[in-house]
Amino acid sequence: MRQEILDYxxxxxxxxxxxxxxxxxxxxxxxxxxxxxxxIYVASPDYATDPIIQTLNGLIINNDVISVxxxxxxxxxxxxxxxxxxxxxxxxxxxxxxxxIYSNRQTxxxxxxxxxxxxxxxxxxxxxxx
Amino acid sequence: MATDxxxxxxxxxxxxxxxxxxxxxxxxxxxxxDVTINNANDVFSWTQLNESAKLQVPTTxxxxxxxxxVVELESFFGDGTATSGSAxxxxxLGLSTAKTEVEFEINLGTKTISGTGYVTGLAPAVSADSxxxxxxxxxxxxxxxxxx
Numbered sequence: 312m313r314q315e316i317l318d319y320x321x322x323x324x325x326x327x328x329x330x331x332x333x334x335x336x337x338x339x340x341x342x343x344x345x346x347x348x349x350x351i352y353v354a355s356p357d358y359a360t361d362p363i364i365q366t367l368n369g370l371i372i373n374n375d376v377i378s379v380x381x382x383x384x385x386x387x388x389x390x391x392x393x394x395x396x397x398x399x400x401x402x403x404x405x406x407x408x409x410x411x412i413y414s415n416r417q418t419x420x421x422x423x424x425x426x427x428x429x430x431x432x433x434x435x436x437x438x439x440x441x
Numbered sequence: 442m443a444t445d446x447x448x449x450x451x452x453x454x455x456x457x458x459x460x461x462x463x464x465x466x467x468x469x470x471x472x473x474x475d476v477t478i479n480n481a482n483d484v485f486s487w488t489q490l491n492e493s494a495k496l497q498v499p500t501t502x503x504x505x506x507x508x509x510x511v512v513e514l515e516s517f518f519g520d521g522t523a524t525s526g527s528a529x530x531x532x533x534l535g536l537s538t539a540k541t542e543v544e545f546e547i548n549l550g551t552k553t554i555s556g557t558g559y560v561t562g563l564a565p566a567v568s569a570d571s572x573x574x575x576x577x578x579x580x581x582x583x584x585x586x587x588x589x
Contacts, residue, residue, distance in 0.1 A: 363571070363573075364474070364511060364571075364573055364575070365474070366471075366472045366473055366474050366510075366511055367449060367456060367473045367474070367475075367476070368457075368471050368472065368473065370471070370472055370511065372511070372573050414569070414572045440572060440573065
């Protein structure tokens, strides 16, 4: 899933931003996306399985949720002119693999401030039945 | 104090609901989500001048089995290879549309509740939020339950 997302983002017009195949943290746990502004990092997927239907004979139908987070930072005081365009384009990443039937596709964008940097986190959630 | 409760945790072998028509070929419903055994007595009540509350006696009962199941192809639409006219061949939908009298048996593990009735109340439904077909099933019971 991570490679598919990287491949897709690689086809987008990133403007003044760039994409890296590195994971978002170094081996001490420090976020690389703070050290390297305007560089887009894609984290490893997280997986969660939630039972949605249970029967008395033991059949369990689960929701399998795959969650991938994208991180990048930019100057908190002066927003890059292509920031909004980049954000709109990155939101379309949720539509990758249209041939895979996901019961739900969700994008959650959150922003935080750290060391004069605006950190943008985009969480992509893909849900399918197991 | 007696502590002989009946455990029906998901994954245990009970309760099992089996339906049989006049032709041999049992239909076991494999995907029960819940089962309710209803026994509702009608009540005749009257008043007497020497009593401050109504007097009541039970009369005939209305019995039914209510359950919700996950729709499973073979149990709902029938097994095409089963004997013609059997519950297994008809499936729940066939038993309901043909209004076939069935003998049902619910195995609770140490006890079995059985009787005769008719399959009704089917309403399979699916939605974007719950993308698995589920349906209620009601067996309207004709007569009394037999416990063994």
